[in-house]
Amino acid sequence: xxxLEETSNESSELKEDNDFDVEVEGHVEVDYxxxxxxxxxFYRDRKEWADLEPVPQDDGPNPVVKIxxxxxxxxxxxxxxxxxxxxxxxxxxxALTAEAIELNxxxxxxxxxxxxxxxxxxKDLREEMRYITDIIEEQxxxxxxxxxxxxxxxxxxxxxxxLEFIADILSQDAxxxxxxxxxxxxxxxxxxxxxxxxxxxxxxxxxxxxxSVWNQRHFVISHTTGYSSPAILDREVQYCxxxxxxxxxxxxAWNYLKGILQDRGMxxxxxxxxxxxxxxxxxxxxxxxxxxxxxxxxxxxNNNQKETLNRALEVCEYLAQEKDTIRKEYWLxxxxxLESRFGPSAASGEPLADGTEPPAGQQELS
Amino acid sequence: PVVPSGLLLCCRPAAVKPRAxxxxxxxxxxxxxxxCLPRPTLLREQHYQYLKKGLRHLSDSYECLDASRPWLCYWxxxxxxxxxxxxxxxxxxxxxxxxxxxxxxxxxxxxxxxxHAHLAPTYAAVNALCIIGTEEAYNVIDREKLLDFLWSVKQxxxxxVMHVGGEVxxxxxxxxxxxxxxxxxxxxxxxxxxxxxxxxxxNWEGGLGGVPGLEAHGGYTFCGTAALVILGKEHMLxxxxxLRWVVSRQMRFEGGFQGRCNKLVDGCYSFWQAGLxxxxxxxxxxxxESQLSRQRWMFEQQALQEYILLCCQNPAGGLLDKxxxxxxxxxxCYCLSGLSIAQHFGNVDLHHxxxxxxxxxxxxxxxxxxxxxxxxxxxALQHFHQLPVPEADQRHGASSWVGPATGFRxxxxxxx
Numbered sequence: 001x002x003x004l005e006e007t008s009n010e011s012s013e014l015k016e017d018n019d020f021d022v023e024v025e026g027h028v029e030v031d032y033x034x035x036x037x038x039x040x041x042f043y044r045d046r047k048e049w050a051d052l053e054p055v056p057q058d059d060g061p062n063p064v065v066k067i068x069x070x071x072x073x074x075x076x077x078x079x080x081x082x083x084x085x086x087x088x089x090x091x092x093x094x095a096l097t098a099e100a101i102e103l104n105x106x107x108x109x110x111x112x113x114x115x116x117x118x119x120x121x122x123k124d125l126r127e128e129m130r131y132i133t134d135i136i137e138e139q140x141x142x143x144x145x146x147x148x149x150x151x152x153x154x155x156x157x158x159x160x161x162x163l164e165f166i167a168d169i170l171s172q173d174a175x176x177x178x179x180x181x182x183x184x185x186x187x188x189x190x191x192x193x194x195x196x197x198x199x200x201x202x203x204x205x206x207x208x209x210x211x212s213v214w215n216q217r218h219f220v221i222s223h224t225t226g227y228s229s230p231a232i233l234d235r236e237v238q239y240c241x242x243x244x245x246x247x248x249x250x251x252x253a254w255n256y257l258k259g260i261l262q263d264r265g266m267x268x269x270x271x272x273x274x275x276x277x278x279x280x281x282x283x284x285x286x287x288x289x290x291x292x293x294x295x296x297x298x299x300x301x302n303n304n305q306k307e308t309l310n311r312a313l314e315v316c317e318y319l320a321q322e323k324d325t326i327r328k329e330y331w332l333x334x335x336x337x338l339e340s341r342f343g344p345s346a347a348s349g350e351p352l353a354d355g356t357e358p359p360a361g362q363q364e365l366s
Numbered sequence: 367p368v369v370p371s372g373l374l375l376c377c378r379p380a381a382v383k384p385r386a387x388x389x390x391x392x393x394x395x396x397x398x399x400x401x402c403l404p405r406p407t408l409l410r411e412q413h414y415q416y417l418k419k420g421l422r423h424l425s426d427s428y429e430c431l432d433a434s435r436p437w438l439c440y441w442x443x444x445x446x447x448x449x450x451x452x453x454x455x456x457x458x459x460x461x462x463x464x465x466x467x468x469x470x471x472x473x474x475x476x477x478x479x480x481x482h483a484h485l486a487p488t489y490a491a492v493n494a495l496c497i498i499g500t501e502e503a504y505n506v507i508d509r510e511k512l513l514d515f516l517w518s519v520k521q522x523x524x525x526x527v528m529h530v531g532g533e534v535x536x537x538x539x540x541x542x543x544x545x546x547x548x549x550x551x552x553x554x555x556x557x558x559x560x561x562x563x564x565x566x567x568x569n570w571e572g573g574l575g576g577v578p579g580l581e582a583h584g585g586y587t588f589c590g591t592a593a594l595v596i597l598g599k600e601h602m603l604x605x606x607x608x609l610r611w612v613v614s615r616q617m618r619f620e621g622g623f624q625g626r627c628n629k630l631v632d633g634c635y636s637f638w639q640a641g642l643x644x645x646x647x648x649x650x651x652x653x654x655e656s657q658l659s660r661q662r663w664m665f666e667q668q669a670l671q672e673y674i675l676l677c678c679q680n681p682a683g684g685l686l687d688k689x690x691x692x693x694x695x696x697x698x699c700y701c702l703s704g705l706s707i708a709q710h711f712g713n714v715d716l717h718h719x720x721x722x723x724x725x726x727x728x729x730x731x732x733x734x735x736x737x738x739x740x741x742x743x744x745x746a747l748q749h750f751h752q753l754p755v756p757e758a759d760q761r762h763g764a765s766s767w768v769g770p771a772t773g774f775r776x777x778x779x780x781x782x
Binding site for chain 2: 055057058059060062063064065066067068069070073077081084103104105106107108109112115143146147150175177180181184188209210211212215218219250251252255256259260262290324325326327328329330333336337340
């Protein structure tokens with residue numbers, strides 16, 4: 001997933017902790033695997049950095065959640081802290097931010113500093129675009145890299161590479177949340193709506209179950225034509241039903257169908273209920289049945305009929321006991337709720353929510 | 367494979383009523399290479415050792431979380447409190463002193479000493495300090511500066527950036543509302559227009575996205591909903607649509623929750639998604655809904671407990687996303703938090719437990735808004751509400767608000 005827990009997105013790739021402590025005070029072995037010819041030189045040994053006193057991290061005397069940093073990590077960050085303390089605005093500082101980022105791309109303090117330097121040193125933003133393109137390709141599930149790209153695009157006021165770049169990231173992970181967020185921002189900010197529905201259709205052909213694409217479909221249409229016109233609404237309803245016929249157990253298509261109709265009256269779309277009841281014979285699914293409940297509920301709101309209520313309650317029962325038992329508590333709640341709202345008066349001794357009978361006193365009142 | 371019902375009965379914990387669906391057990395049998403499903407056991411001792419060690423030392427594989435160290439404190443401390451393992455006073459004091467070093471001179475907490483303040487580690491640090499709950503812990507927080515920090519990240523449209531010069535999404539509103547309410551620095555002005563911004567995040571699916579327009583997602587839905595609950599504005603959401611969306615995120619085979627429609631199950635959503643049900647239950651109750659259950663949340667509590675206990679535990683300690691993934695403290699925290707939600711049903715008057723497996727699997731209850739234990743929430747509120755709400759120095763704020771800071775009565779869950 002990309003999103004919230006991506007503060008620890010890397011966590012799922014973390015190797016397990018060692019069973020014994022790794023002390024860092026003493027000398028730690030050089031990592032031969034990544035630098036077999038010992039080409040890398042620590043900043044502490046570089047002549048051109050000799051004027052700067054490194055600043056060790058102030059974890060205090062009894063640290064907690066103490067990370068056993070590699071020698072390289074400590075060295076780079078000791079010098080980063082030194083630069084930050086001085087507020088040094090130099091090319092060597094700029095170069096060091098790239099090293100710090102490579103060691104931990106989630107360090108937002110380093111990214112902020114890099115942006116300060118980009119402006120202070122009047123760095124070439126086209127080159128920065130190339131840099132951030134590479135970084136995102138390597139680490140596409142990180143918040144900071146996408147935010148940085150957005151800043152550079154804003155400074156350049158040039159979105160011309162964005163749709164193609166994002167499409168490339170999506171070709172590797174078609175549900176990358178950050179990528180879709182960036183895409184929506186670019187499209188909205190620079191009014192690049194023209195080809196997006198076509199892009200959506202292409203991706204839905206590749207994977208009709210990609211919910212992110214269904215969301216993008218809704219995003220594009222609601223911000224362009226809208227769903228008010230009967231022509232558009234009908235086109236979308238037909239599109240959904242076609243996708244449902246091809247893949248009846250695709251929850252996204254059913255959710256989209258409900259999503260576009262719910263504020264417009266589900267039962268008001270001509271012939272829809274009949275079409276769905278037809279589909280029930282050959283393309284039944286828990287999603288179809290849930291959609292039926294929603295149609296009946298909508299119908300009841302406009303015209304409370306006993307027969308409609310009974311059908312609704314029946315489908316809820318069917319879902320709760322047979323077809324969607326994982327949601328039993330919900331379907332039974334909905335059933336009780338429908339009964340309460342549309343059924344004969346509640347003061348008739350009907351069972352309470354937890355299956356117990358109301359106290360006798362209450363029954364006498366009815 | 368069809369499971370003979372006799373086998374199931376011998377495996378099924380006596381305390382739990384038999385469920386009608388066989389498909390869930392079928393999934394678990396495919397997953398677990400044993401003939402009989404064992405009574406699920408929470409590996410308390412192993413998790414305790416993993417957490418105890420991590421609170422002090424972490425391998426270099428945690429370099430990627432070097433800007434999230436208050437999170438590590440919170441994930442570990444919350445896991446320990448759910449397991450009802452006491453924190454030695456010396457350790458607690460060390461955590462306080464470390465978090466004090468993470469506090470920024472301009473207010474708020476950073477991912478590590480010397481870094482810039484950020485709403486996420488601020489949320490984590492305040493929660494961790496409230497879990498510790500000592501005077502020393504509460505005194506670490508510079509409330510006046512914290513308020514300045516919140517103003518400095520407030521946007522004119524009601525949203526918050528995560529840090530100065532950073533990105534906007536609905537997590538920030540939750541982090542801000544959580545720390546402001548716990549430490550009693552909340553004013554109506556601070557959150558002016560925030561509820562309406564959050565509401566824009568609810569989409570056609572019924573859940574909430576990170577920003578308006580985005581796909582509904584469990585983490586963001588939790589943050590937006592919990593923030594609105596804190597601000598007393600949860601009724602502005604389309605609660606029915608949200609309820610339908612979240613209950614649909616429970617996987618019929620795995621029993622756990624997915625983060626988004628048509629994606630895979632992940633143990634962490636045991637909290638982000640299932641944790642919404644207590645919030646919605648309370649919201650419906652406040653609206654006068656008469657048909658709510660008095661014993662159960664509106665998700666399949668047993669199935670979630672089974673998923674967590676049978677599929678999300680590392681035998682060496684720690685919990686995880688799904689089988690085959692490696693353990694980490696984030697998943698340990700949220701799998702255990704979800705397990706607690708699934709075990710405890712609570713209302714203002716009622717508390718009903720449903721413990722899968724032995725009684726020793728029982729965890730402490732957690733507060734569904736803040737995700738720390740309810741006693742710690744009450745204790746923190748009690749402590750900070752004795753203090754005056756600071757007067758905000760808004761010179762560095764994003765916009766120029768005028769007027770005195772007034773007290774604000776915080777909506778308390780279950781009376782605090």
